[in-house]
Every structure is written in C-alpha cells, then in structure tokens.
Amino acid sequence: MSLTxxxxxxxxxxxxxxxxxxxxxxxxxxPSISTDPAYRDEVLRCGAFLRDKMLQAGLExxxxxxxxxxxxxxxxxxxxxxxxxxxxxxxxxQPADPLELWRHDPFEPxxxxxxxxxxxxxxxxGQSYAHLKAVAxxxxxxxxxxxxxxxxxxxxxxxxxxALESFVRQDAGRKLACDCVVISDSAMYAPGQPSLLYGLxxxxxxxxxxxxxxxxxxxxxxxxxxxxxxNVLAYLIARLRDAETGKVLIPGFYDKVRPLAxxxxxxxxxxxxxxxxxxxxxxxxxxxxxEGYTTLERxxxxxxxxxxxxxxxxxKEGAKTIIPSWCGAKVSMRLVPxxxxxxxxxxxxxxxxxxxxxxxxxxxxxxxxxxxxxxxTEGPLVEAAMAAMADVWKKPVRVRExxxxxxxxxxxxxxxxxxxxxxxGLADDRLHSPNEKFNVSNFYGGIRAIVRLLDRAGAIA
Ligand code: BES
Ligand code: ZN
Numbered sequence: 073m074s075l076t077x078x079x080x081x082x083x084x085x086x087x088x089x090x091x092x093x094x095x096x097x098x099x100x101x102x103p104s105i106s107t108d109p110a111y112r113d114e115v116l117r118c119g120a121f122l123r124d125k126m127l128q129a130g131l132e133x134x135x136x137x138x139x140x141x142x143x144x145x146x147x148x149x150x151x152x153x154x155x156x157x158x159x160x161x162x163x164x165x166q167p168a169d170p171l172e173l174w175r176h177d178p179f180e181p182x183x184x185x186x187x188x189x190x191x192x193x194x195x196x197x198g199q200s201y202a203h204l205k206a207v208a209x210x211x212x213x214x215x216x217x218x219x220x221x222x223x224x225x226x227x228x229x230x231x232x233x234x235a236l237e238s239f240v241r242q243d244a245g246r247k248l249a250c251d252c253v254v255i256s257d258s259a260m261y262a263p264g265q266p267s268l269l270y271g272l273x274x275x276x277x278x279x280x281x282x283x284x285x286x287x288x289x290x291x292x293x294x295x296x297x298x299x300x301x302x303n304v305l306a307y308l309i310a311r312l313r314d315a316e317t318g319k320v321l322i323p324g325f326y327d328k329v330r331p332l333a334x335x336x337x338x339x340x341x342x343x344x345x346x347x348x349x350x351x352x353x354x355x356x357x358x359x360x361x362x363e364g365y366t367t368l369e370r371x372x373x374x375x376x377x378x379x380x381x382x383x384x385x386x387x388k389e390g391a392k393t394i395i396p397s398w399c400g401a402k403v404s405m406r407l408v409p410x411x412x413x414x415x416x417x418x419x420x421x422x423x424x425x426x427x428x429x430x431x432x433x434x435x436x437x438x439x440x441x442x443x444x445x446x447x448x449t450e451g452p453l454v455e456a457a458m459a460a461m462a463d464v465w466k467k468p469v470r471v472r473e474x475x476x477x478x479x480x481x482x483x484x485x486x487x488x489x490x491x492x493x494x495x496x497g498l499a500d501d502r503l504h505s506p507n508e509k510f511n512v513s514n515f516y517g518g519i520r521a522i523v524r525l526l527d528r529a530g531a532i533a
Pocket of ligand 2: 162195
C-alpha cells in the first residue's frame with residue numbers, strides 16, 4: 073500500500089479543506105453544553121446539524137432518541153466482505169466558564185495563525201469531524217468506500233454518557249457490530265509525534281456537603297460554641313491525601329491498583345519529556361505528586377484524589393463575620409485498572425464518615441463514574457491505523473492518559489474489538505479551559521490520516 077493509492081482523495085482534501093474548516097466553524101457555533109439543562113435545545117440542534125452533515129456526505133443517518141440527549145448514528149455498508157470501522161465521537165462540550173478569560177466569544181470560532189479557538193474545537197467536535205470529512209471526501213471522489221463505516225456520536229460524554237452506555241448494552245453490539253472502533257478524543261504525544269493510546273483512567277466523582285447551624289451565625293456571638301462547617305470541611309479534605317508523599321489516605325484505595333508493568337515504565341522513561349518545560353507550561357512553582365513515580369507515571373497510570381471546587385460561606389468582597397451554615401466541595405478520583413468506581417465511592421464515604429468531627433451533618437453525594445481501561449493493541453487493523461498515522465506524521469508511540477472517555481470500557485467489553493484511540497489534539501489545547509483550541513493543521517492531518525486508514529483497512533486481505 074503506497075501513498076499514491078490515496079492520491080485522488082488527498083488531492084480533493086487539499087482543494088476543499090477551507091470549506092471543511094468553515095463547516096467545522098458552523099458546528100462550533102452551536103453551544104451544545106450537555107451538563108447545563110438550559111442548553112437542552114442547543115444540544116438537540118447540534119445533533120441535528122451533525123445528522124444533516126452525515127446525510128449530505130452520503131451516509132444513511134438518524135437521530136436516536138434517548139432518556140438524555142440524542143445519539144447521532146450514521147452508516148455506509150456498501151463494501152460486503154470488507155472490515156467495518158465504527159467511528160465514535162461526542163458533539164457535546166463543557167461549559168465555557170469563566171467567560172471573562174476568553175479572548176473571544178467561546179462560540180464564535182476565530183482562527184489565530186494555525187489555531188482554531190472555540191469551545192469544543194479539539195474536545196471533541198474538531199477531532200471527530202475529521203472522521204466525517206475523510207469519509208465524505210472518499211465518497212465524493214469515488215462514490216464508494218473501501219470499507220464499511222458506522223458513526224456513533226453522543227451528546228453527553230461530558231456529563232457521564234448514560235444514554236450511549238445503555239444503548240450499547242441493550243443493542244448488545246448489533247447495530248454497532250464492527251471490526252474496530254476509532255476514537256479521536258485525545259492528544260498526540262507531541263507536535264508531529266502521534267500516539268497510540270492504550271490506557272485511560274476511570275473516575276469516581278463525589279460531592280461533600282457539611283451542614284451546621286440552620287442559618288449563617290454571627291461569628292463573634294456564636295464562634296467557639298458550635299462546630300464550623302468550613303473548618304470541618306477543610307479538616308476532611310486535608311485528610312484525603314498526604315501532603316508529603318502525595319499518597320491518597322482512604323483505606324483500601326490502592327488495594328486493586330494494577331502496578332505499572334516493567335515494559336511500561338521503560339517505555340515511558342524513553343519518551344522525550346522535558347519536566348521543566350512541562351512545569352513552565354502550566355505555571356506552577358514546582359511539580360508535585362505521588363512519591364516513587366515519575367510525572368508521566370503519575371499522570372497516566374496512578375490513581376488520584378483531587379478537589380475540583382470548594383464553596384460556601386461568605387465569598388464576596390471584604391470581610392463578613394459569620395459562621396457559615398454549610399460548606400461543600402466537589403472531589404474527583406481518577407482511577408486505574410482494576411479499581412472499581414462504585415467500590416471507591418463506598419470507601420470514600422466510609423472513610424470521611426469515620427473521621428467526621430462532631431457537631432455537623434455530612435452528606436456525600438455520588439455523581440457520575442467511569443471504569444478505567446487498558447486496551448489490547450494488536451491485529452491487522454491496529455497495524456493499519458499505526459501505518460496511517462505514520463503516513464501523515466511518523467510512527468506512533470504507545471502512551472496512556474489521565475483523562476476519561478467513559479464509553480471506552482463498555483465498547484471494549486460489549487463489542488470485543490480493538491479500540492484505536494488516535495488523538496489529533498495537542499497537549500496545549502486547553503480542553504475544558506478558556507481559549508480551547510485545535511490546530512488547523514492537525515484537523516487537516518487528521519482527515520488525511522483517516523483517508524489513509526480507510527484505504528489501508530480496505531487493503532487487508
Ligand atoms: N476528551 C476528554 C478525555 C481526554 C482528555 C482524553 C485528555 C485524553 C486526554 C473527554 O471529553 C473528557 O473530558 N472526559 C471527561 C469525562 C468525565 C466528565 C466523565 C473527563 O475526563 O473529565
Ligand atoms: Zn472529549
């Protein structure tokens with residue numbers, strides 16, 4: 073299989089790429105924030121937009137109703153006997169707050185040099201739209217595809233992904249039956265250096281609420297006579313993690329953690345990694361993490377317990393003298409195989425209740441969870457994907473990630489096929505942050521890589 077085999081389509085992509093970028097901008101203009109009920113109609117509008125683009129590309133496509141946000145499904149199955157590739161992505165985005173830190177309106181995409189800046193640019197509209205444009209370009213050029221394709225794009229990945237989860241389980245893989253899943257919702261290892269991602273963390277997300285008096289009290293009149301919910305919350309949070317060793321202190325937390333394999337530690341250590349540049353890129357005075365592990369090992373393969381927000385009491389300008397009635401915190405625990413998200417939620421609750429000081433009530437609320445996953449990376453389609461990435465950039469390196477894509481473990485269990493996590497993003501894309509961006513050259517590179525993957529997969533004997 074040589075590069076010239078795709079030259080017809082690659083030339084079309086080159087001619088039409090600005091048009092693809094304009095379409096992506098239209099897609100990004102729809103504020104499909106799945107976590108906020110106020111945006112329900114926009115999420116729906118976004119799903120319909122994507123379905124229409126699939127229809128225009130020549131796929132059969134539909135919106136699938138769910139209890140939550142709709143799924144967008146598309147297919148082209150005109151290559152009997154050839155492999156079937158299932159492309160997964162998500163059309164929902166995280167909220168854009170804090171708005172004042174954006175250089176522009178987060179839903180009015182702006183191209184600055186090579187960077188397309190907008191909420192969802194890389195996570196995941198831009199990356200997954202590259203799949204669709206590659207398929208559309210092949211169909212436009214040749215009227216047919218070298219393989220069968222299916223698309224499943226969900227509208228609630230950022231809010232837990234229950235709809236797709238139950239769809240996959242009920243469908244038991246019939247509608248979604250395939251030979252491999254392709255997902256682009258992660259990053260390359262470095263500019264020009266693609267990666268084959270084989271591990272994602274899971275998640276347990278909890279909220280703590282500490283309640284004391286039935287109203288805010290005068291901190292002089294009552295201070296000292298009642299437990300303060302803010303102090304109690306801080307006491308609990310301070311006991312989640314050892315400040316010296318970085319170890320999580322919840323009893324049993326590490327019991328099921330699968331240790332890093334020797335080959336992984338060796339491979340990670342061989343990757344070019346500049347600690348100092350990494351430190352500077354995030355603006356911290358010093359890196360900190362679990363004793364006994366390198367930065368990459370901590371971020372990719374060791375479980376964490378982190379406060380995501382603390383609130384309650386007087387938070388505005390100046391000093392108001394109160395004992396707050398209540399205080400709360402949101403805490404996420406990123407998990408690695410073989411930790412179980414439900415079990416970890418239980419261990420967390422048992423632990424905080426066991427150390428809870430007197431004089432307050434404590435609520436522990438569980439939000440979404442996701443299972444950690446490690447993926448087998450062998451077989452002809454994996455080889456085809458690696459080669460397709462090398463056609464555009466260079467040979468991918470094997471990496472793990474600290475992020476979570478909840479559906480991956482379900483795909484892996486229910487569909488039982490290889491899952492190819494081919495990220496087109498970059499480490500500095502600012503996902504979930506202000507001024508999220510996607511490099512336009514990576515959007516085009518992603519389209520070319522998928523064109524090559526289609527041709528390479530079609531050539532498998
Ligand atoms: N695209 C990310 C996951 C990701 C981030 C993978 C970085 C690889 C590198 C995904 O959209 C995401 O943000 N997922 C959430 C899931 C959560 C809400 C259950 C996450 O990881 O916080
Ligand atoms: Zn994403």
